[in-house]
Amino acid sequence: MGGELATAGPAVRISHLRVKRGRRLVLPDLSLEIPRGQVVGLLGPSGGGKTTLMRGIVGVQIVAGGTVEVLGRPAGAPDLRAKVGYMTQAPSVYADLTVTENLVYFGALLGVAKGRVAEVIDQVGLAGQAGDKIANLSGGQRSRASLAAALLGRPELLVADEPTVGLDPVLRASLWQLFRELAAQGATLLVSSHVMDEATRCDRLVLLHQGRVLADATPAGLLASTGAVSAEEAFLTLERQAPQTGPGQTGGAP
């Protein structure tokens, strides 16, 4: 498999990424590195640009400037497509197909072995629903089916956009455990969430606010540097300090 891909260096290296969506400059100038083999949490309020950044990393977002390198290759390069798994924010599976039919199709595109479909179904806890149409599943089950599709190819980088939204605490905990296991096996995970209490599950946190990186640190480092007791409080502290694009602006113009 793709011996050309870099095996050292960060999993993702972004420099001066600039993205416009419609008239809005969603990411004005974003630079970030995501180290390998870690679970990195991408946190921030809704509308902060998490999805846009992830789309840039998997190579489906039109960008206005800057570079995004994934495993040493430009984002979206053909040889990355089998190495990067993407779980979109809204479940992207065929509603009129069963869980198994969906995964068999995506598996055929990735060229995975036959038993792999049953394996990922087990991993996301959908064994009981394998023969059910997606349309007949609950929101949380659909989103896990979508996650299963992203896991099929044993991606080196898994980009998961709010995978735990709408899940009960037990399922949420089991998904985080799965993410930890994947990282232990060497995969890199970028997981977004707007729920700050999930921060403690990550090796590293990136706080995104209005398209800017407010912080990029370990959970402990974040608390130490802000003097906060929780990620939520740390975020609020940093947000207050950040140059705002509104009235009462202190720092230099953005």
Place this chain on the structure above:
Amino acid sequence: MSPVRTFATARRVLTQLRHDPRSIAMVMVVPCVVLGIVAWMFNATPMVIDRFGPMLLAIFPAFVMFLVTSVTMLRERTSGTLERLMTLPLAKADFLVGYALAFALLAAVQAVVLTAWAHWVCGMDVSGSLAGLMAIAVLDAVLGSSLGLAASSVARTEFQAVQMLPVVVVPQLLICGLLMPRDQMPTLLQWLSDAAPFTYALEATGDLAAGRGWADAAPDAAMVAGFVVLSAILGVVTLRRRTP
């Protein structure tokens, strides 16, 4: 391109159709009902169905297949599955050809059913070969779905995709010779009609139905096939992995 991924895509689309009897019913039943109503209305003058039946046979399958293809592609876009596919190792040509194969199968069944219905139930009599008419109807239906695929690829947004029916298909219906013989149209419209794929679909069926035979119909059929290839290429070239 990879045959495995192309056929996997075709199989997936056919599985979706199998789970969706209503859209199969729309594809199979609606054209038959419309043809049946025309035949019934002009029950007293069988000439009418003999003359208009072949025209409907040329245009209807193409129209319905365009619609079905566009709707399916629109769903692929809104459900986010198209975005997922664009991150997977699936060539754009694999994707579009897979779709085209699945819809060609559907189109073939539809065109055969409709032709049989027109002849044996609605009493449409043609001077030429019925089998030839069926073959052209299949080709026209394939044209409809490949135009649908191309239009959906060209569209950048869902909104644009929805507009493709009035923009691509309706003008063709007006100028292809269905409503008025082409030689009676203003010159400018004749030129436009020369560029419209549906024109050749209609001419090919007209030739065969009138018993003028393959020598007359073949060039028109070749034009239709040419448009199928052209729109497939247009689809592959314009489909984008990156979106705004």
